[in-house]
Amino acid sequence: MREKKRNLTKNKAKLSINNKTYEFPIYKSTEGESVIDISKLHSIANIFTYDPGFTSTASCESKITFIDGEKGILRYRGYDIEELAKKSDFIEVVNLLIYGDLPNNKQLKKYKRLITRHTLLHDQIINFFQGFRRDAHPMAMMVGVMGALSSFYQDTLDIHDAHQRQEATRRIVAKSATIGAMAYKYSIGQSFVSPKNNLSFSENFLHMCFSNTAEEYKISPILSKAMDTIFILHADHEQNASTSTVRLAGSSGANPFACIAAGVSSLWGPAHGGANQAALEMLEEIGTSKNIRKYLNKAKNKKDPFKLMGFGHRVYKNYDPRAKILKNICQKVLNHVGIKNDPILKLAIDLEKIALREKYFIDKKLYPNVDFYSGIILRAIGFPPEMFTVIFAIARTAGWTAQWTEMIEDPIQKIGRPRQLYTGNKPLKYGKNRSKKNTR
Numbered sequence: 437m438r439e440k441k442r443n444l445t446k447n448k449a450k451l452s453i454n455n456k457t458y459e460f461p462i463y464k465s466t467e468g469e470s471v472i473d474i475s476k477l478h479s480i481a482n483i484f485t486y487d488p489g490f491t492s493t494a495s496c497e498s499k500i501t502f503i504d505g506e507k508g509i510l511r512y513r514g515y516d517i518e519e520l521a522k523k524s525d526f527i528e529v530v531n532l533l534i535y536g537d538l539p540n541n542k543q544l545k546k547y548k549r550l551i552t553r554h555t556l557l558h559d560q561i562i563n564f565f566q567g568f569r570r571d572a573h574p575m576a577m578m579v580g581v582m583g584a585l586s587s588f589y590q591d592t593l594d595i596h597d598a599h600q601r602q603e604a605t606r607r608i609v610a611k612s613a614t615i616g617a618m619a620y621k622y623s624i625g626q627s628f629v630s631p632k633n634n635l636s637f638s639e640n641f642l643h644m645c646f647s648n649t650a651e652e653y654k655i656s657p658i659l660s661k662a663m664d665t666i667f668i669l670h671a672d673h674e675q676n677a678s679t680s681t682v683r684l685a686g687s688s689g690a691n692p693f694a695c696i697a698a699g700v701s702s703l704w705g706p707a708h709g710g711a712n713q714a715a716l717e718m719l720e721e722i723g724t725s726k727n728i729r730k731y732l733n734k735a736k737n738k739k740d741p742f743k744l745m746g747f748g749h750r751v752y753k754n755y756d757p758r759a760k761i762l763k764n765i766c767q768k769v770l771n772h773v774g775i776k777n778d779p780i781l782k783l784a785i786d787l788e789k790i791a792l793r794e795k796y797f798i799d800k801k802l803y804p805n806v807d808f809y810s811g812i813i814l815r816a817i818g819f820p821p822e823m824f825t826v827i828f829a830i831a832r833t834a835g836w837t838a839q840w841t842e843m844i845e846d847p848i849q850k851i852g853r854p855r856q857l858y859t860g861n862k863p864l865k866y867g868k869n870r871s872k873k874n875t876r
C-alpha cells in the first residue's frame with residue numbers, strides 16, 4: 437500500500453490478545469470521531485475484526501460530506517445543508533461536491549453548459565426502453581439503462597484518464613434526469629419528451645416528465661424550487677449503503693456507468709432510498725389519525741416486521757436536518773397546488789408528534805428522516821410513489837460520482853475485499869451426510 441500523510445494523534449490504540457499487546461495509530465478527523473487504523477491487524481496478529489453493517493468501521497477517507505448525527509448537522513464540503521438549500525442550486529452543488537469548493541460565476545456558467553450538453557441520450561436507448569414491460573417499476577428501468585450507458589459511451593470508460601472520468605461524471609448526472617423522465621413516460625404510456633437545454637436542471641426534469649406532445653407543461657417557480665431543493669438535499673450523504681456500493685464496485689476498476697448502476701440497485705431497497713415510496717404508502721395505509729396508535733404498536737412489536745417508514749437513521753440520533761427543511765416546504769407546495777388541508781400531511785404531522793412522545797422512539801432516538809416528508813411534496817408536484825426513489829437516484833448521482841472520483845484519485849485506493857467469520861462446516865467427505873430435509 438502506498439503511504440499517505442495523515443493527521444496522527446499522540447495516542448495509540450492498544451489491543452491485547454492472548455497476553456500480547458499490539459499498537460495501532462489513531463488518525464484525527466477534521467471534525468467528528470477519530471479512527472483507529474487496524475489495516476495491519478491481520479498481518480501482525482492473524483485475527484480479523486467483526487463489524488456487521490459497518491456500524492463502527494470507516495471504510496475510506498473522504499473530504500466530501502460531514503454528518504454530526506447527534507446534533508443533526510449535514511455539510512457538503514463544509515457548507516451547511518440549510519444554507520445550500522436556500523442559496524444554491526443543484527448543478528452548483530454537483531460542482532461543489534465534485535471539485536471541492538464553490539465555483540465562481542464563470543466556472544458555474546461553463547459547468548452548466550457542460551452538463552446540459554449531455555442531457556440527450558443516444559437514440560438507440562429508445563429501443564432499449566421498448567424492451568421493458570410497461571408495468572415495470574421505473575427503478576428497474578433506471579438500473580438497466582444506467583448500466584447500459586457503458587455500451588453507448590465507450591469513449592469515457594478509461595478510469596485512469598482524468599478527462600474521461602470528468603466527462604463520465606457529467607454524462608451520468610445529466611442523463612440520469614433524462615432516463616428517470618423516460619422511465620416515467622414509458623410507464624404511463626406517453627411518448628418521450630426531449631430535454632430543453634435553456635431550462636435549469638430541475639425545470640428540465642419537470643418539463644420532460646409533465647409536458648406531452650399535445651401540451652407544454654407550465655413550470656411554476658415554486659414547484660421547480662421545491663424540486664431543486666429535493667435534489668440538493670439528496671445529493672450526498674457520505675458512506676451510506678448505495679455510496680459504499682459504488683465505491684466497492686469501483687474499487688475493482690469497473691467503469692463508472694456500471695458502478696452507478698450498482699448504486700442505483702442498492703438505493704432501491706426500502707431501508708434506503710425506497711423508504712420515500714414506502715413512507716407515503718404507509719401513510720395512505722394508516723389513513724387517519726385514529727389509527728396511529730395501532731400502527732405505533734405494530735412498529736414497537738419485535739414480532740411484527742412493520743417499521744415506521746421515514747423514521748430512524750443509522751447516523752442521525754436527532755432530527756434529520758433534511759426532514760426539517762422538507763417539512764417547511766410541504767405546506768408551501770400544497771398551498772400552491774391548491775391543497776389547503778391535505779389529510780396525508782395532517783396525518784404525518786400527527787404521527788410525528790405522537791411518535792416523538794413515545795418512550796420507544798425517545799429511547800432509540802428515532803426521528804423523522806428525509807423520506808418522511810419528501811413523498812408528500814413529490815405527490816403534490818404530480819409524481820406517483822414509484823417515481824420517488826428514481827428522483828432520489830437522480831439527485832444521488834452527484835454524490836456517487838463525487839465519491840467515485842475521490843476513490844479513484846486516492847493514492848492508497850485498492851480493491852475492497854472484506855473478510856468473514858466462517859461458521860460453516862469443517863472438511864467433509866463427499867456423499868456422506870446428505871440432506872434429510874425435504875424443504876428445498
Ligand code: CMC
Binds near residue numbers: 709
Ligand atoms: N420503526 C420502528 N423501530 C425502528 C425503526 C423504525 N422506523 N428504525 C429503527 N427501529 C428500531 C430497531 O428495531 C432497533 O430496535 P432494537 O434495538 O430493539 O433491535 C433500533 O430501533 C435500532 O435500529 P436499527 O435497525 O438497528 O438501526 P439501523 O441503523 O440498522 O437502521 C434504518 C437504520 C434507517 C435502516 C432503520 O431506522 C429503518 O429501517 N427505518 C425505516 C426505513 C427508512 O426510513 N429508511 C430511510 C433512511 S434515510 C434515507 C436513506 O438513507 O436512504
